[in-house]
Amino acid sequence: MQRCNKCDIYYFDQFALCPVCKGFLTKDILDKDKDVIENIGNPLEKMSNQMREAIKTIEDRQRDISEHAKKLKKQIEDLRKNDENNK
Numbered sequence: 581m582q583r584c585n586k587c588d589i590y591y592f593d594q595f596a597l598c599p600v601c602k603g604f605l606t607k608d609i610l611d612k613d614k615d616v617i618e619n620i621g622n623p624l625e626k627m628s629n630q631m632r633e634a635i636k637t638i639e640d641r642q643r644d645i646s647e648h649a650k651k652l653k654k655q656i657e658d659l660r661k662n663d664e665n666n667k
C-alpha cells in the first residue's frame with residue numbers, strides 16, 4: 581500500500597506518483613497508519629449502530645405521540661358528545 585502524505589490518501593494500486601497531486605508516495609505505511617486503517621471499520625460500525633438506536637428512539641417517540649394524539653382526539657370527541665347531550 582502507498583500513501584500520499586500531502587493528500588492523506590492511501591492507494592492500494594501501485595502508482596509512481598500521487599494521481600491527485602503528482603507528489604511522491606511513501607512506499608510502506610507506518611504501523612500507526614496501519615492501525616488506523618484496520619480500526620476504521622469499528623468507529624463506522626459503532627456510529628451506524630448509534631444512528632440506528634437514535635432512529636429507533638425517534639420512531640418509538642413518534643408512535644407514542646401519535647397514540648397520545650389519538651387518545652386526545654377521542655377525549656375531545658367524547659367531550660363534544662357530552663356537550664351535545666347536555667343541550
Ligand SMILES: [Zn+2]
Pocket residue numbers: 584585586587588598599600601602603
Ligand atoms: Zn497527493
